[in-house]
Amino acid sequence: MKLRNLGALSAAVLIVASACTQSGAPATGGAPATGGQPSAGGGEKGTITVWSSLPRQGSSKGQTDTIVNAIKLALEERNNQAGGYTIEYVDGDDSTAEAGQWTEAKEIENATNASSDPDVVGYLGTFNSGAAAVSIPINCRAGLVMISPANTYPGLTKPGKGEEGEPDNFYPDGCKHNYFRVIPADDLQGLAGAKWAKQLGFKKVYVIDDSQLYGKGIADVFRAEAPGQELEVVGNDSILGTETDYISLAQKVQQAAPDLVYFGGITQQNAGQLWRDIKDAMPDVAMMGPDGIAEQAFLDAAAEAAEGTYTTFGGLPAEELEGEGAEFVSTFKERFGDLEPYTAYGYEAANVLLDAIERASARNPTDNAQLRAFVLEEVANTKDYQGALGTWSFDQNGDTTLTQMSGSQVVDGEFVFQDIIE
């Protein structure tokens, strides 16, 4: 009996309470759990928060360490201030040690916590395209802007390039497009890969993907573009990334006798093992992959099997940057050591956001909720931006207008820049 009464009571409370919170500011959210940079002094307009959500554990850690450092550098250069606000930075982690990479639950948790905190005005991330697919809708509903330094899955922004219904279903209930990226998407990279393969003189290619959003997407583009580049696709395979070995798969590849093996996927999906087993079976075959394997972790895992591997990258390698970019590279090297491919993109994403905050602040928002809305608008208005990556704009989809791709090859255990692929 008691229980039943209580149920009715709580139902009533629930309706009233939620009606209240619906109309007012959301009464939910989480205090930042991770420590950020302590604010120096404190801006006259108060403190606002910027999140990043990146896989801080697992094998992407090498990459994300440098991205976080780049973000911190960008903040330091502005003394943790933008538009009169003191910026608090939360270094969010969307991975778990046990998974060794990003997980949906963690990404959802981050997006939920960030978007429900009214002081959060920007969300830098994500690293993995799959993670973005999860957090874009959450942040979109809350009107929180996202700038990714690394997502390359086309469907996140480009109609007709991803799955059916994309990208509209990332922006549900007509919420305002809140997602931007400073890196070119994979439709360009997949195409670049195919173009480069042709330039390098390959004829027959075997395509393997890691059955993840990013890897499969890029492999699909590569497959689709191959005929146009006079490449014959002689075989196709998907792996899960948790297999113990690929010896049998290597046999299958060998039987198809390609002169190039293209892998759409990332290091963390067991790329090293795949490389070793294929190289064991076919020592002379050439191998190519996207930026997902263009990192130190791949070299550690594949070792000598990595030698000669071609990688494409959706942008320019650090050493090819000029002007402001070159300046950044030297400062960063001095402070933190070597750069990874995405480091400069993390720096650029942070700066774009901070500049947008300056402009939004100038519009004198009444409260942080309005500031958040203004920041979103100002990020979208980024035009002819002169940054570390050059001069570029966001197009109407939220993509960068930069389309330069670069190709590298592993020589003596290091990625060596080879070519710019237009």
Next chain:
Amino acid sequence: MTDIRPDPDPSGPGSEQLREAVSTPTTGVPAQGSDPVFEARGVTKRFGGLLAVSEVDFTIPRGAIVSLIGPNGAGKTTFFNMITGLYRPTSGQIRFDGRDLTGLKPHEVVRAGIGRTFQNIRLFGNMSAVDNVLVGLHHRLKGRWWEAILRPPSIVAEEKRAFDEAERLLAFVGLEGKTHITARNLAYGDQRRLEIARALATEPKLLLLDEPTAGMNPEETRRLTDFVRRLRSDLGLTVLLIEHDMQVVMGISDRVTVLDHGERIAEGSPDTVRRDARVIEAYLGSGAAAGVGTH
């Protein structure tokens, strides 16, 4: 099958069902002989190459107390397990109360009216005494799983009646006041009694007792023997015993069947069996024939 109805007068030793059984003339004492309630024909059980029970014919007259004896490994327990549905006979037929039981599942055998106890007491050790008996009542209750959740009045009443019935059964076997004691914490003799109460709760017409006196001292054994007699006289049950204690067997049984190496080597009244040369050779030994017995 008798429904468990509310008992207006809980003063008696047993429930309505129990008293009903006493007053039913067809199951009175000792209307045996003519009317076999249980019948096994040519029952055989093979385990791989091992012939555990071979072509055994066996009948139990209604209302009788029958014992099954034989050396260790003679196939007694295997035979028991075939009756109760734990094993399926390789060949042969088992009939009970006009029904063919061959190949039925254990719970179907119970529902047909055969209850049992185990040689090495198998109570639900971590459940209370009354819950053990309630499990015995399980198949006589009607509550379905959704009714367990919704608890309509009929189920609440049924549970109440079942609880009362269980308490009456506990009292009947002499466990009054031990309703909520966890079974494993009961004394050895009480565990034996509880096992019988649990078996009685299944409302058997035939009760199978597997070495009920194992581990009891002579005094306890005597009490138990009396109790088994009461089962027949008060409840009109037919009883089949497996027993090693020849004093019990000879004292209580109307008929004795002897198994050896899976075959029936003798059957008849205790006296006949005791004098049977094959039985003496295979089982009893000369001392027993001379009347020494094991106790």
Next chain:
Amino acid sequence: MDLEQFAVILSIGLFNGLIVALVAIGYTLVYGIIELINFAHGDVFMLGTLLTYFGLVAILPGFGVEASLISALALIPFIMVITAVINASIERVAYRPLRNAPRLAPLISAIGMSFILQNVGIILLGPSPKAVPSVLPNDPLIVMPGGRTLISLNEVVVGAVTIPLLLALAYFVTSTRQGKAMRATAQDREAAGLMGINVNRTISQTFLIGGALAGAAGFVVALFLGQAWWFFGFPFGLLAFTSAVLGGIGNITGAALGGIVLGLVKSISDFYIEARWTNVIVFSILIIVLVFRPTGLLGAKQAEGA
């Protein structure tokens, strides 16, 4: 169908299966003696790959020895001893105090140990797989008329390490005094104690043997697949454990057989179907086998009392 290709696939499956068998036996030995699914066993194997890695990149160079096949083989006894001791210590710490607890308690404690070992792997090696210096040449040894390699040198080394270990174990268990003590302890611990068998020592011994086999398997995998990775314990452990159950858990021959069967299933499925379906196929086979043979391929029939 290309028969030569099929032969190659079978040979790959066979050698993979031998490695799995080594790990599987560790599961089955422990299960046989204390009826525990030792979840941590796969991770002890993983530590074997780790030790091999450190042995080749740090220890050997530290002694000024060049990493080669011969010097690597010299590492085996050390690795086996270390993993054996680790495994026995796990038993001492996490299972022995639970000897008389209900079945699930040591199982949970085993899961706990598995978590601990995985994290030790992460701490020691970092989160990414690390390439093990390749000292194991894969020169073709038996080449078929069509030109394909049936058996290569590295596979022979796998066989040369695993098969003698399997045979030695079989001899140990069936014919030596300690092996018999192990079997007796498995069948009736208390009675074994009454025979003068030191039960605790015998159980420790079982863990030592299981751990040593896991270490050897870790060594072979590190060399054969060329990687050490904290995550390896899970897929290998799952495969090995499934092999043990498939063969009839507790039965050593069964575990070896199960390992080889699953090795074959895996290579065939990887090649003829797709690698990502392999686990689905492996587990479907397991379920089907168990539905029709509830105690596994070579499992003991339920004892029938008469």
Next chain:
Amino acid sequence: MLELHDVHAYYGNIHALKGVSLTVDEGEVVTLIGSNGAGKSTTLKTISGLLRPRLGEVRFEDGVLNAVPPHQIVSLGISQSPEGRRVFPRMTVAENLEMGAFQRTADATLQEDFKRVYRLFPRLEERRSQRAGTLSGGEQQMLAIGRALMAKPRLLLLDEPSMGLAPVLVELIFDIIRTINQQGTTILLVEQNALMALGVAGRGYILQTGQIVLADSADRLRQNDDVRKAYLGG
């Protein structure tokens, strides 16, 4: 030879033995009688080291056994045929016997003892390579006793050797017990079947709820009215 002095033993916090004192002299057959739950098997477990006494002392010859682990007690010369036989079902008869001699490595007299056991139990010799689990109950009991003898004990502990056996076998087993004793092994016999036990034993102890309530010669115990009533069924 064996002396228990005021031994207290517990299962968890159940006080199972409450000050048991008894002695067994060289060459004797002593029986311990009691109803189910009186603590008979517990007493034997305490002697063979499976259970540690919390108080009191177990002395064998000149040593105190209290803290000696079971496997060492066997090498001191005490072996036990446990209740319920407990043979190793998936090992052969010969292997079971071999396990009985586990503490005696590569002893030259081992073959002698095999012969002795096979002489006592010819059935076991017939079935030496059969798995113990496939033996009948009586054969398993013989194996259990034979296995205990393989340790060449000076003191043999027999726990309920007649349990679950057909009368004809009970007699056989007791005959063999007598023979074993005549061959020079001291025996402590725990039995439910008090009549038979008192038939072979010289002395007996009556154990009740963890305490010795009566100790006397077998003959006098048989005459004792209380004993008759409680344990002899008459």
Next chain:
Amino acid sequence: MAVAAARLPSPGGLRGLARNETLRNRVIVAGLLLLGVAYPFFYRMIPSAIPAPDLNNLIVMSYYAILALGLNIVVGFAGLLDLGYVAFFAIGAYTAAFLSSPHFDIHLTWWIVVWVAVAIAALSGILLGAPTLRLRGDYLAIVTLGFGEIVPLVFRNLPGDITGANQGIRPIDPPTIPLAGPWGDQLSFSNSNLQLALYLVLALLVFSYWLCQRMRDSRLGRAWMAIREDETAAASMGINTVNTKLLAFALGASLSGFAGAFVGAYQTAIFPESFRFSISITILVVVILGGMGSLRGAVVGAFALQYVNLTFLRWVGQYVNPPLNSVGRSTGIEFLENFVLHSYNFLIFGIVLVVMMVVRPEGLLPTRERKAELHGIGVAAEETAATADEVATHETALEEAGEAVTIEDLPPEDQKRDR
């Protein structure tokens, strides 16, 4: 014997005690629920020095509690070790996703979908159980483990237009209640409104708890426990063990479907990758940590584990990480330099599990029976075939000496039947 009987409270007294317990329990439950309902209004005022969970954490704790209650039916009540419970979770979540998302362009309201998810999860429980339930113990465990691996893999490997493949399914429609007038047009129970989502999951949790409690205290509950204790004896008492075990599988799975439907709608997205083996293990650990068969244990276990995982370790990390990191920087030890406490959550769990099993194997809130089994009253030293008789033996000894352990001998908190 007479002594023991005299000391026993009368059955009526016992039942009276039970009634008081129920009343007390209800008051506690009501209090906790009120706290849960009020929490969103004040938790942001809690000073950061107190590690208070945020709403998302509370929601995760709650749906883990539902999952644990479901698995508890299978493992705790019926004694069947299920290592692949995540499969049913996946099935529930996918059902919800299929029926209310643009994936098939079906947009049923969640309030209907949740029941379909429950039904389909239950059905798959039966489908898995029917051929495999005759397997015993660890064989059943490995078969369920295999099933738990297969199901997410199949969702992941099938073509995208069927299951969404590796990309999962998104967006999933959140549960909504249409509203009119000044409050906006609808209430949405998803991660865009954590407060409402919390209320929804709490309601589901209370409902699940109530279901489990009712089932346990019924004919069915007794049958499950009888099977857990001794399957052969249970069959010999007229229990159809196959059907009863199937029912345990089905009802356990249905709660998992319940949680799955909620999680899909709450996250508005699902991915095959989320349904890993570690989820099955985590839920099992919750059940055992809480105390097998104990309903309160399952709930408390889930809250405790996820609280430590999601809130507490981070909070501690705030204080522990920076000094360790600076030590690492100054000493050059990379491990310390990059040390993040909560990333070692599984290491910490591992240690907790081992220590817990060694020190307190019956769990945090064991049922009376389990506690009795493991401590004090009637502990047999050996788990051998003779156990029952052994214990009986020693009990006899005690009882005859007038030392029988009766209910009154237990400390007061043990007298209630954890019910």
